[in-house]
Amino acid sequence: MIDEQHVSKSDETEILKMFTIEPGMNLSSPEIQRAAIQTLEGGGLIYLPKGGFELSERERELISNTANILTQVPDVENGKPTIIFDPKNGHIKKYHYAQIHGKMVRAQIKDSARSDLEAIMARYGQWTESVITQLFPSYRQSLDRKRVTYRPFARNSTQALHIDSSYGYPTQGRSMLRVFTNINPADRLRIWQLGEPFEPFVQRFLPGVHVKGPSWFSKLLAQLGIVDGVKTKYDQYIAALRALGMRDKEYQNTAPRKLMEFPAGSSWIALTDLVLHGAISGQHSLDQTFYLPVEAMNDPARSPLRILERLTGEALT
Numbered sequence: 451m452i453d454e455q456h457v458s459k460s461d462e463t464e465i466l467k468m469f470t471i472e473p474g475m476n477l478s479s480p481e482i483q484r485a486a487i488q489t490l491e492g493g494g495l496i497y498l499p500k501g502g503f504e505l506s507e508r509e510r511e512l513i514s515n516t517a518n519i520l521t522q523v524p525d526v527e528n529g530k531p532t533i534i535f536d537p538k539n540g541h542i543k544k545y546h547y548a549q550i551h552g553k554m555v556r557a558q559i560k561d562s563a564r565s566d567l568e569a570i571m572a573r574y575g576q577w578t579e580s581v582i583t584q585l586f587p588s589y590r591q592s593l594d595r596k597r598v599t600y601r602p603f604a605r606n607s608t609q610a611l612h613i614d615s616s617y618g619y620p621t622q623g624r625s626m627l628r629v630f631t632n633i634n635p636a637d638r639l640r641i642w643q644l645g646e647p648f649e650p651f652v653q654r655f656l657p658g659v660h661v662k663g664p665s666w667f668s669k670l671l672a673q674l675g676i677v678d679g680v681k682t683k684y685d686q687y688i689a690a691l692r693a694l695g696m697r698d699k700e701y702q703n704t705a706p707r708k709l710m711e712f713p714a715g716s717s718w719i720a721l722t723d724l725v726l727h728g729a730i731s732g733q734h735s736l737d738q739t740f741y742l743p744v745e746a747m748n749d750p751a752r753s754p755l756r757i758l759e760r761l762t763g764e765a766l767t
C-alpha cells in the first residue's frame with residue numbers, strides 16, 4: 451500500500467493540484483493510476499522529476515549547438531519557430547511556420563541532422579505512449595496520438611497565461627493531453643507559470659465571446675483536406691477564450707499563478723486546454739500531444755467541453 455501523502459503533493463495555495471511520481475515508482479500500480487487520473491482530469495499537473503526519457507551522448511552533443519542542426523537562428527528569443535514531427539508518417543513537417551515580428555519564419559533543418567532529429571522525436575513519441583498507457587490504461591483505446599514538437603530555440607520572454615487551442619487541427623471537443631520533457635543538454639531549467647482553474651477563467655471571459663458555429667468556408671477547407679476537420683463551436687470557444695485572456699493585460703498582471711521549475715530530464719503531463727499555463731524560459735524541450743475524447747474520461751463532466759457546455763447552456767460539438 452502506498453502512502454498517499456508520499457505520492458500526492460497538493461499545493462497550499464490550491465492554485466494547482468500537483469502529483470509527483472518519484473523515480474522507481476510503478477506507473478501501473480492502481481494507487482498511482484488512481485492519483486494520476488484524479489490529478490489530470492481535475493486540471494492538475496503530473497510531475498515526473500526523472501521520467502526516464504534520455505538522449506544518448508551523441509544526441510546531446512548534436513543539439514548542444516543549434517548550428518549543428520539548423521541553418522539559422524532567429525534573433526528573437528521567444529522559443530519559436532518549433533519543429534513538428536508527424537508520428538503517422540515518421541517525418542518532420544517541412545513547412546511549419548511561426549510568426550516572429552510580423553515575418554513568417556520556419557526552422558530550417560540541416561540535411562545532415564534530419565534523420566537524427568526524426569529518430570529522437572519518434573523515440574520520444576513511443577516513450578510517451580508507454581508512459582500514458584501505464585498511467586491511464588482506460589484511455590488506451592480512445593487516445594489519438596498526434597504531433598511531437600521540439601523547441602530548439604531559447605525562450606527568454608514570458609508567454610501569457612493561456613489554454614491551448616489547436617489552430618489548424620480542430621479537436622472537435624476532445625481534450626489535449628500533452629506530455630512535456632526538458633531535454634536541455636546543458637542542464638538548464640525550463641520555467642513555466644501555471645494559473646487558476648479553468649472554470650473561473652472561463653466565467654471571467656465568457657461574456658466577451660461571440661461564436662457563430664462553423665462557417666461554409668471552414669467546412670470547405672475541411673472537405674478539401676486543407677485543414678484537419680471542421681472547427682466545431684467548441685474549437686471556436688476555446689480559441690476565443692484563449693485570445694481574450696492573452697490580450698487582457700490586467701488579467702495577465704494580476705491573475706493568481708504559481709511558478710514551476712522543470713529541471714533537465716524531468717517530464718510533466720497535463721490537459722493543456724484545461725490548465726492555464728505559459729512558458730517563461732528554457733531551451734530544448736519535447737512534447738507529444740494526444741487527443742482524448744471526453745467519453746473516455748473517468749469523469750467527463752470535468753472536461754473543458756462539458757464545463758463549457760454547462761456554462762453556455764448549449765451543445766458545442
Ligand SMILES: [Fe+2]
Nearest residue numbers: 613614722727
Ligand atoms: Fe500552451
